[in-house]
Amino acid sequence: MARPASRRTVIGAAVAAASAGALGSAAPAGAAAPRRAATAAPAAPRTVDNRFWSTYTDWRCGDAAGVRAVAGRRPGVVIAAPLGSAEITDPHTGRTQSWEYATWTSPEHRSAVPATEAVASWNADTPPGTWIRIELSGRYSDGGRTPWFVMGHWASGDGDIRRTSVDDQGDGKASVWTDTFAVDDAASGLRLTSYQLRVTLYRRPGTRLTPTVWRLGAMASDVPDRFEVPASVPGPARELDVPRYSQNTHVGQYPEYDNGGEAWCSPTSSQMIVEYWGRGPTAAELAWVNPEFDDPQVCHAARFTYDYQYAGCGNWPFNAAYAATYRDMSAVVTRLTSLTDLETLVRAGIPAITSQSFLEKELTGAGYGTSGHLMTVVGFTPDGDVVANDPASPSNEAVRRVYRRAEWERIWLRTKRLNASGRVVSGTGGICYLFWPVRPTPAQRRALEAVGVH
Secondary structure, three states, rough: OOOOOOOOHHHHHHHHOOOOOOOOOOOOOOOOOOOOOOOOOOOOOOOEEEEEEEOHHHHHHHHEEOOEEEEEOOOOEEEEEOEEEEEEOOOOOEEEEEEEEEEEEOEEEEEEEEEEEEEEEEEEOOOOEEEEEEEEEEEOOOOOOOOOOEEEOOOOHHHHHHHHOOOOOOOOOOEEEEEEEEOOOOOOOOOEEEEEEEEEEEEEEOOOOEEEEEEEEEEEEEOOOOOOOOOOOOOEEEEEEOOOOOOHHHHHOHHOOOOOHHHHHHHHHHHHHHHHHHOOOOOOOOOOOOOOOHHHHHHHHHOOOOOOOEEEEEOOOHHHHOOOOOOOOOEEEEEEOOOOHHHHHHHOOOOOEEEEEEOOHHHHOOOEEEEEEEEEEEEOOOOOOOOEOOOOOOOOHEEEEEEEEEHHHHHHHHEEEEEOOEEEEEOOOOEEEEEEOOOHHHHHHHHHHHOOOE
16 A cells, blocks of 8 residues: 555646546457447547557667667667766765766657646666666647656666656646656646657766666556446456465565555565566575565565655556566556456456555455555456455455455546545546566457557
8 A cells, every 4th residue: 555645646636637428348258239229329538548669660760869779589779879978966875976878769659648647667677887767758739848857767776876756847737746747737628649758778987788678658648537437347257376465464674665564565566466477586686685574575576666756666667667677578557447458458367456545435345445555456256346466465365355346446447536534535547557478478469459558
């Protein structure tokens, strides 16, 4: 569970989507087609647009300044000839160092969804002595342009820089809240209509070191402002065999990484899915963990997803980037539109990490309420209820939970809710992390494409 005053609440107070209506849901595979009316109902408006650059052609289409595209099993961009060097002070260590740098800037992507929010995500390898900076700039529906907003300073390790988001970014029309670009007053009708992403690759001067960026992109969205969501029709049952870890067995561990326990829902969930795909840290990589602690890989995930500005492990893109540091793994942050989307993924063997907030009475069997919590959806019962690995459990054995479909779908997809004080606060509107192998099966590829991820 996230800390009580999360930046999601801040976003919800600042952003009220102006478009009305609700997200549609497709009928499950094999279901009988409904009887058609004389005039077909209009399709629900599209609310989510994903664009990720990851192919050799993609990397050759951008603006390369000191970088080159590399082909092979996993195409990407690397430093070719640095543009120069810069003195950069890490705000979290106070250390000033010189870094050589080069940049890759994406073509401008016109979003199919004029957006109130955008979340970038990336997959990269950053050997010691290297790191990357990710930025977003776009065009508004009123014709104006944003500045370049920093979406993260990132490295897989923490010896060269401190992995961090950047606070206090805004232009009077939009702001960046940790990992999310958000229009300040969505009710005004202002939207982000197109955007570019820029990644700057850094290395120690005088070396041949280089980061490799394999995937870069963003999810842009305009989810309707709503307290309720329509119920989707249950599809076929399936449950995936995903490892189960409790965050609460780590209470008080590593205060420097937000003290374990309820603050570790995101890295605990991420670690479950990393291990589902047969990946994970080696014994040598876990040697730093206190040997008295159980499940040291959860501690490892917390350390290497920790955002030093946010002072927590719940930065969405940092969790996706962590998963992609493992062999041949891809990962993104996106939004889904219904439990039908999750069923499509689970049927193909892809679990998902979802973000939700709720009062204890709103989710039967949870036994707690939260202003923000990540859990892993691993399956569905024959009745369509959600099988979740919920890390907010007292033990690993208690992690598997079954939650009522309608309740769970509501707390995950809504964008507004009432908190325990009766105040209107935000919901996360279908946010999830997806991790999958670089070379998915044909069925997995089709499932990802069905939910807009390529």
